[in-house]
Amino acid sequence: MSKVQLPNTKLFINNEWVESVSGKKIKTYNPSNGKLICEVSEGSKEDVDIAVKAARNALENGEWSKMSSEDRGKLIMKLADLIDQHREHLSDLETLDNGKPLTAATNFDVIEAARSLRYFGGWADKIQGKTIPISSEFTSMTRHEPIGVVALVVAWNFPLLLLSWKLGPALAAGCTIVAKPSEFTPLTALYLCELIKEAGFPPGVINIVNGVGEVVGNALSHHMDIDKISFTGSTRVGRLIMEAASKSNLKPVTLELGGKSPNIIFGDCDVEYVANAAKNYVFANSSQLCCAASRFFVDERIFDVFLTIFTEKIKQLKVGDPYDNDTHLGPLVSKQQLDRVMGYIKKGKEEGATCHLGGEIHNHNVDGTGYYVQPTIFINVTDDMTICKEEIFGPVVVLLPFKTVDEVIQRANNTTYGLAAGIWTKDISLALNVSNRLKSGSVWVNDFNILKSQIPFGGFKQSGFGRDLSEYAIQSYLSVKAITIAHKTLHAQEQ
Amino acid sequence: MSKLQLPNTKLFINNEWVESISGNKFKTFNPVNEELICEVSEGDKADVDKAVIAARNAFENGVWGTTMTAEDRGKTILKLADLIQDHKEKLAQLETMDCGKSIVSAREDIDFCVRVIRYFGGWADKIQGKTIPISSEFTSITKHEPIGVVALIVAWNYPLMLLCWKLGPALAAGCTIIAKSSEFTPLTALYLCDLIKEAGFPPGVFNLVSGLGSTVGNALSHHLDIDKISFTGSTVTGRKIMEGAAKSNLKPVTLELGGKSPNIFFADCDIEHCVNAAKDYVFSNNSQNCCFSSRFFVHESIHDAFLTLFTEKIKQIKVGNPYDESNHLGPLVSKQQFDRVLGYIEKGKSEGAKCHLGGSKHHHADGKGYFVQPTIFTNVTDNMTICKEEIFGPVVVILPFKTVDEVIKRANNTTYGLAAGIWTKDISLALNVSNKLKAGSVWINNYDNCLPQVPFGGFKQSGIGRDLSEYAIQSYLSIKAVTISHKTLHAQQN
Numbered sequence: 010m011s012k013v014q015l016p017n018t019k020l021f022i023n024n025e026w027v028e029s030v031s032g033k034k035i036k037t038y039n040p041s042n043g044k045l046i047c048e049v050s051e052g053s054k055e056d057v058d059i060a061v062k063a064a065r066n067a068l069e070n071g072e073w074s075k076m077s078s079e080d081r082g083k084l085i086m087k088l089a090d091l092i093d094q095h096r097e098h099l100s101d102l103e104t105l106d107n108g109k110p111l112t113a114a115t116n117f118d119v120i121e122a123a124r125s126l127r128y129f130g131g132w133a134d135k136i137q138g139k140t141i142p143i144s145s146e147f148t149s150m151t152r153h154e155p156i157g158v159v160a161l162v163v164a165w166n167f168p169l170l171l172l173s174w175k176l177g178p179a180l181a182a183g184c185t186i187v188a189k190p191s192e193f194t195p196l197t198a199l200y201l202c203e204l205i206k207e208a209g210f211p212p213g214v215i216n217i218v219n220g221v222g223e224v225v226g227n228a229l230s231h232h233m234d235i236d237k238i239s240f241t242g243s244t245r246v247g248r249l250i251m252e253a254a255s256k257s258n259l260k261p262v263t264l265e266l267g268g269k270s271p272n273i274i275f276g277d278c279d280v281e282y283v284a285n286a287a288k289n290y291v292f293a294n295s296s297q298l299c300c301a302a303s304r305f306f307v308d309e310r311i312f313d314v315f316l317t318i319f320t321e322k323i324k325q326l327k328v329g330d331p332y333d334n335d336t337h338l339g340p341l342v343s344k345q346q347l348d349r350v351m352g353y354i355k356k357g358k359e360e361g362a363t364c365h366l367g368g369e370i371h372n373h374n375v376d377g378t379g380y381y382v383q384p385t386i387f388i389n390v391t392d393d394m395t396i397c398k399e400e401i402f403g404p405v406v407v408l409l410p411f412k413t414v415d416e417v418i419q420r421a422n423n424t425t426y427g428l429a430a431g432i433w434t435k436d437i438s439l440a441l442n443v444s445n446r447l448k449s450g451s452v453w454v455n456d457f458n459i460l461k462s463q464i465p466f467g468g469f470k471q472s473g474f475g476r477d478l479s480e481y482a483i484q485s486y487l488s489v490k491a492i493t494i495a496h497k498t499l500h501a502q503e504q
Numbered sequence: 505m506s507k508l509q510l511p512n513t514k515l516f517i518n519n520e521w522v523e524s525i526s527g528n529k530f531k532t533f534n535p536v537n538e539e540l541i542c543e544v545s546e547g548d549k550a551d552v553d554k555a556v557i558a559a560r561n562a563f564e565n566g567v568w569g570t571t572m573t574a575e576d577r578g579k580t581i582l583k584l585a586d587l588i589q590d591h592k593e594k595l596a597q598l599e600t601m602d603c604g605k606s607i608v609s610a611r612e613d614i615d616f617c618v619r620v621i622r623y624f625g626g627w628a629d630k631i632q633g634k635t636i637p638i639s640s641e642f643t644s645i646t647k648h649e650p651i652g653v654v655a656l657i658v659a660w661n662y663p664l665m666l667l668c669w670k671l672g673p674a675l676a677a678g679c680t681i682i683a684k685s686s687e688f689t690p691l692t693a694l695y696l697c698d699l700i701k702e703a704g705f706p707p708g709v710f711n712l713v714s715g716l717g718s719t720v721g722n723a724l725s726h727h728l729d730i731d732k733i734s735f736t737g738s739t740v741t742g743r744k745i746m747e748g749a750a751k752s753n754l755k756p757v758t759l760e761l762g763g764k765s766p767n768i769f770f771a772d773c774d775i776e777h778c779v780n781a782a783k784d785y786v787f788s789n790n791s792q793n794c795c796f797s798s799r800f801f802v803h804e805s806i807h808d809a810f811l812t813l814f815t816e817k818i819k820q821i822k823v824g825n826p827y828d829e830s831n832h833l834g835p836l837v838s839k840q841q842f843d844r845v846l847g848y849i850e851k852g853k854s855e856g857a858k859c860h861l862g863g864s865k866h867h868h869a870d871g872k873g874y875f876v877q878p879t880i881f882t883n884v885t886d887n888m889t890i891c892k893e894e895i896f897g898p899v900v901v902i903l904p905f906k907t908v909d910e911v912i913k914r915a916n917n918t919t920y921g922l923a924a925g926i927w928t929k930d931i932s933l934a935l936n937v938s939n940k941l942k943a944g945s946v947w948i949n950n951y952d953n954c955l956p957q958v959p960f961g962g963f964k965q966s967g968i969g970r971d972l973s974e975y976a977i978q979s980y981l982s983i984k985a986v987t988i989s990h991k992t993l994h995a996q997q998n
Contacts, residue, residue, distance in 0.1 A: 141957045141973070147950075149958050151975075152939070236964075248750050255746030258919070259739070259761075261968045264754065425753070444986045445647070456642075456989035463636045464644050464985045470731075474756040479636070481646075481983055489975055491958045492938050495950035 013101040018049040018195075020056055020219065021202040023063040024212040030055040035192050035221065040108035040340040041331055043378040049195045052218035057187065057228040060216040064158040064185035065234060067213030073185065076211075082133030084208055085180050089127035091204040092119060092173075099197055103169060106196040108340040108380070109294055110331045117293075121460070122173035125478065128462035129177030132483060136182060146497040153487045155183035156261070157236030160229040162222075162250070164242040165191035165342050166297040166402075171241045172198055174477045176215065177462075179239070182486035186215045187235065189226055191242075193343050195219045222246060231257045239263040239485060241299075244471055263475030263485045265299065265467055267400040268428030271421035272302035272457060273411075273443065275434035276310045280318055283433050288322040290458040292384050292404040295338045297346070299472075300429035302406070302457050304397060306417050309410040316388065316408060320366055323384050328371045340373070340380040341403060347380035350403030354385060357396040362407070363389040392420055400426070414439070418446045427469030431457040450476070508597050513544040513690075515551055515714065516697040518558040519707040525550045530687055530716065535604035535835040536826060536873045544690045547713035552682065552723040555711040559653040559680040560729055562708030568680065569650075572706075578628030581675050584703040585622035588614065588668075591699060595664060595692055602691045603663055604835040604874065605789055606826040616954070617668040620972065623956035624672030627977060631677060641991040647984045650678035651756070652731030654980060655724040657717075657745070659737040660686035660837050661792040661896075666736045667693055669960075669971045671710070674734070677980035682711045682730070684721060686737075688838050690714045717741060726752045734758040734979060736794075739965055758969030758979045760794065760961055762894040763922030765943065766915035767797035767951060768905075770928035771805045775813055778927050783817040785952040787878045787898040790833050792841070794966075795923035797900070797951055799891060801911050804904040811882065811902055815861055821878050823866045835874040836897060842874035845897030849879060852890040857901070858883040886914055894920070908933070912940045921963030925951040944970070 019026040034048035052060075067073050073081075092099065099122075100114040109118070138151035159179050163171040168190055179186055190198035198217050205215050218225050226246070230238055230253035237260050240250050247264040254260045274283055291302055307315045331339030341347045347370070354368050367383030382404055390397050390407040397407050411417040421430060429451040432443050444452040448469045453459050460466060460478070467476035475485045514521040529543035547555075563569040568577070588595065595617075596610040605613070633646040654674050658666035663685055674681055685693035693712055700710045713720050721741070725733055725748030732755050735745050742759040749755045769778055786797060802810045826834030836842045842865075849863050862877030876898055884891050884901040891901050905911040915924060924943040928934050938946040942963045947953055954960055954972065961970035969979045 139974075141955075143955060143957060147953075149955070151959060154939075244754070247754060251750035251754065252747055255743050255750060259742065259746065259759065259965050259968065266754070440988065441986075444984075450982070450984060452984060452986045454986065454988040456987065459642070459987050459989070461636075461638055461644070461987075463638060464987060465646060465983050466985070467983070469982050469984075471754050473754065476983055479646075479985075480634075484978070488944070488963050489959050489961075489970055490938075490944060490946060490963075491960065491973075492935075492946045492948065493950065493953050493955070493958055494934070494948040495953070 013098065013105055015047055016102070016196060016200040016203065018047060018199060020050050020052055020060070021199070021217040022060045023216070024206050024210070029053065035219065037106060037193065037195055038343070039105055040342050041379045042374060043344070046105060046196070049199070049219050052220035052225045054224065054228040056218050057225060057232065060187045060218050061158060061232055061234050063213035063216055064187050067211060068155070068158055068185040071213055072211040073183070073214050078134035078136070078183070081180070081183060082130045084210055085130030085133060085177065086127055088204060088208040089123045089130060091208055092123040092126065095200070095204060096120065099169060099200055102196045102200055104331045104339070106194045107165060107168060107342055108331055110336045110339050112334055113294065118167055118170045122170045125173050125462045126177045129181040132178070132181040132480070136483060136487070147493055147495055149491065149493040152490045152492065154490055156486050156488045157184060158234065159184045159186055159486060160232070160235045160238040161186055161188040162226050162229060162238065162240045162242065163188070163190060165193040166294060168194035169197035169201065172201070175239050178482040179486045182483055184486050185213060187229060188215065188217050189229060190217065190219060192219065192221045226250070227253065230254060233258045235260055237261050237486065239475070241265040241477070243267060247473060261485070264473035265475070265477055266471065266473040268299050268301065268426045268468065268472050269304060269398065269400055269424045270300055270302050270426070270429040270431070270449070271304045271306055271447070272431035273306045273417055273421060273433065274308060274311070274315060275436070275439060276308035277435050278311065278433045280311055280315050284315060284318040284322050286456065287319060288326065291406055292326060292338055293458060295341055295382070296404045297342060297402050300451060300458060302431055303401065304421070305406055305408045306411045306421060307408060309412055312410040316365070320386060323366060323386060326384050328381055328383060329373050338384065338404060341382060342380070344380060346403065347382065350382055350401055350405065353396055353399070353401045353403070354405060357387050357394065360394045360396070361389070362387045362394055362396060392423060398424065414443065418443060422448045425471040428472035429453070508594070508601060510542050511598070511691060511695040511698065513542060513694060515545050515547055515555070516694070516712040517555045518711070519701050524548065532602060532688065532690055533838070534601055535837055538872050541601060541691070544694070544714050547715035547720045549719065549723040551713050552720060552727065555682045555713050556653060556727060556729050558708035558711055559682055562706060563653055563680040566706050566708055568706045568709045569678070574629035574631070577675070577678060578625045580704050581625030581628060581672070582622055584699060585618050585625060587699040587703055588621060589618045591695070592618070595695060598691045598695055599664060600826045600834070602689045603660060603837055604826055606831050606834050608829055609789055613662055613665045617665050620668045620672050620956045624676040627673070627676040627974070631977060631981070642987055642989055644985065644987040647986060648981045649984050651980050651982045652679060653729065654679045654681055655727070655730045655733040656681055656683040657721055657724065657733070657735045657737065658685060660688040661789060663689035664692035664696065667696070670734050670736070673976040674980045677977055679980050680709050682713060682724060684713055684715065684724060687714070687716050721745070722748065725749055728753045730755055732756050732980065734969070736760040736971070738762060742967065756979070759967035760971055761965065761967040763794050763796065763920045763962065763966050764799060764892065764894055764918045765795055765797050765920070765923040765925070766799045766801055767925035768911055768915060768927065768937065769800065769802045769806065769810060770930070770933060771803040772929050773927040775806055775810050779810065779814045779817050781951065782814060783821065786900055787818070787821060787833060788952065790836055790876070791898045792837060792896050793952070795945060795952060797923070797925055798895065799915070800900055800902045801905045801915060802902055804906055807904040811860070815880060818861060818878050818880060823875055823877065824868055833878065833898065836876060837874070839874060841896065842876065845876055845895055845899065848890055848893070848895045848897070849899060852881050852888065852899070855888045855890070856883070857881045857888055857890060862898070886917060892918065908937065912937060916942045919965040922966035923947070
């Protein structure tokens with residue numbers, strides 16, 4: 010077990026560590042053994058107000074508001090460098106708090122956090138407005154201004170990474186920030202605060218208020234002086250945030266919510282290759298992943314052979330101590346999540362699906378602690394079963410045979426979600442025709458879970474709206490101001 | 505009074521005129537003489553469901569959503585622009601009858617409709633995605649796809665024009681549409697339906713369900729099979745629409761809401777020129793205009809001269825029969841609006857502002873009609889109701905100021921942020937102030953200059969998203985990122 014040094018656990022406001030007004034604390038636990046890691050200051054509405062004032066002041070009057078876009082970019086890149094330098098420590102903390110394998114925390118979460126920030130650092134001085142052709146008497150232009158004080162509320166599955174995905178474009182745009190990490194995984198965001206200070210961000214640009222969603226999230230979404238809110242998490246909470254925005258100051262909302270993503274494997278595929286690739290992505294992060302490929306549609310002609318090879322590959326996945334280098338799946342994040350996933354597995358069995366592999370709690374520790382679940386494959390599943398319809402957010406996949414292209418498109422789209430989809434085929438026409446017809450924000454052809462800073466990520470339908478990552482993400486943090494200047498009046502005035 | 509032939513008054517679904525399921529009707533009145541113009545089929549939730557099914561079918565299975573090229577989509581939109589142009593006079597006459605605006609303004613409205621639809625027709629085959637550089641093993645592209653079935657709900661102040669502002673980008677993007685016009689002004693949208701059919705839009709691409717906000721608007725915003733909703737109207741209703749979206753299928757929302765826009769006159773401006781210009785825009789459409797410059801901030805050194813000249817100019821504005829081309833202002837749209845505006849005028853007086861000009865009902869002919877005098881208030885403080893709330897009628901307040909910082913602070917001291925005007929010869933002052941004003945549109949040495957090419961929409965509680973320009977199209981798109989790994993093909997070939 011790691012002996013990682015814990016970060017400061019207070020609230021981070023105005024580049025200072027402060028106690029919460031109430032003095033209350035939340036507890037955060039180690040999911041690999043269920044033990045308390047530490048207590049963290051718990052923010053409330055009052056703390057949010059203080060943080061918003063700091064952010065507002067930094068936006069309107071502070072050094073940040075006068076800084077050149079070039080210098081803003083340099084600061085963001087500096088933060089990326091610092092994350093790289095502190096990779097080991099950040100990865101350790103992430104694994105401790107979230108339970109994900111240390112190899113994943115290191116090689117994905119923390120590296121990608123730095124890459125994403127560096128990418129957006131490069132955008133800071135390239136957020137160009139337009140000049141608009143009207144006539145010789147008018148000059149019309151748009152300025153892409155920072156929208157103002159923004160709230161960033163993120164989930165516990167990729168604590169540092171999801172925060173970085175939102176910090177990057179918000180900072181590049183010139184916004185100031187009040188962020189709330191998940192109460193299940195507050196530690197890496199706290200650690201990040203020291204790096205933010207060290208990078209040289211002026212006071213008030215980034216503020217972190219830990220706490221529970223019902224209090225801090227609620228205060229942020231209802232706040233009258235927050236200009237925008239961006240959220241990654243559950244559809245249920247996304248609704249509450251949008252409703253609060255509608256009832257307060259009509260702040261624009263970006264939502265990145267759940268999914269029930271189809272992964273379509275056509276008959277011409279190299280089954281061995283596809284199953285091998287699947288092994289690497291299907292249960293990544295224990296499928297606590299909004300774009301998890303949870304519905305495998307496999308051409309009926311290759312279904313049996315795929316199932317055999319896929320099962321073989323999945324059996325090679327090791328569940329266990331997340332600090333162990335050859336572990337693929339650590340524990341789930343929390344007792345709640347474990348119960349939820351086991352509930353879905355039970356439901357799958359009750360509704361008549363065949364639990365082909367796994368389906369039980371994985372007893373890793375002799376004392377039975379830790380929230381481990383076996384990688385689970387269901388077959389004989391019908392599209393209307395609960396496990397085929399609802400997001401499980403755990404290592405449970407269903408395999409569904411299909412006959413025709415039209416049928417599989419219709420079934421793949423038959424969900425309220427639309428986050429991601431996979432297509433596996435050598436046929437370029439088939440690949441592009443199916444990709445056109447899938448209602449999904451990300452479509453991966455002959456790969457899956459390709460998340461890159463340069464590529465937009467976000468949902469169709471009830472998977473949310475707006476995009477994280479890429480140039481598109483920056484749009485959500487801008488106000489477009491159209492300035493139209495009449496020069497004919499100057500002539501008049503000169504006469 | 506015009507003896508205009510009225511359009512079909514049924515619901516327009518799947519390119520057909522159909523009765524509302526309930527058979528209910530609502531009445532629309534002429535604001536000039538308060539007389540009934542006609543009854544119009546009143547839609548309800550069940551009619552909305554029918555229209556959504558038509559729009560969904562056109563989107564998923566029809567020619568429009570499947571095989572039509574972007575170029576042909578553009579041509580159909582351009583054809584609609586031509587048809588609106590051909591029917592300009594009839595549309596203008598209908599607009600004046602239903603909404604009360606002067607016939608001259610109504611003609612300007614229709615001209616602008618044509619320009620906007622034509623502008624967006626040109627966009628249809630230019631909505632380009634991106635290719636994204638990753639590495640030699642990946643090809644990553646974005647497709648800017650139509651978001652799907654969209655609901656467009658518009659206000660009564662520019663009935664056809666506001667609809668066209670939304671129709672243009674929604675059609676260019678390839679969406680299918682259920683529109684709801686205001687129950688106060690349903691006629692020009694009804695007339696448009698025949699032009700849509702004539703232009704050759706396939707059935708179900710455009711559907712119009714007239715009716716009330718509390719039924720049709722509510723059904724649209726809560727609908728589980730509408731992918732996006734775009735609204736122009738009051739902040740109160742905008743909130744309800746966003747709440748409806750939050751509680752149903754989380755459809756994205758575009759809102760173009762109210763304003764209390766400042767118009768700032770610095771000491772170096774040519775007063776004569778400014779007031780001449782102001783005469784043309786300040787009370788246009790009876791200031792039933794969301795970007796109306798309702799707060800004039802005038803530098804104290806020119807305040808008195810400005811007020812004198814401005815008053816003189818405003819006195820030249822003629823209120824009366826909107827069909828008379830020499831009249832600038834017709835009646836307000838409705839009894840409700842008339843009462844609301846006079847209520848604000850009373851409030852202004854009772855809170856201690858000085859009613860410098862106007863301030864009463866304008867008595868026209870037989871005393872009928874919702875006419876209000878152009879009204880100027882002076883001796884106003886920033887915390888008075890008439891200086892804070894949107895009046896949506898011909899009432900302007902004149903406020904002196906001393907310093908640049910002061911006027912920026914006061915101009916921004918509002919929950920709204922739709923538009924602002926700046927009048928000065930000083931280029932540094934103009935651009936510095938424009939940077940600091942929290943408003944979606946800033947006009948320098950002009951005002952109310954809405955153009956198809958220039959984005960229009962609000963900061964703060966004036967709304968979310970933009971109408972007009974390339975930016976408007978974004979609201980009607982879903983971004984799909986398609987990433988193709990080619991390394992796998994190599995592996996498969998081995």
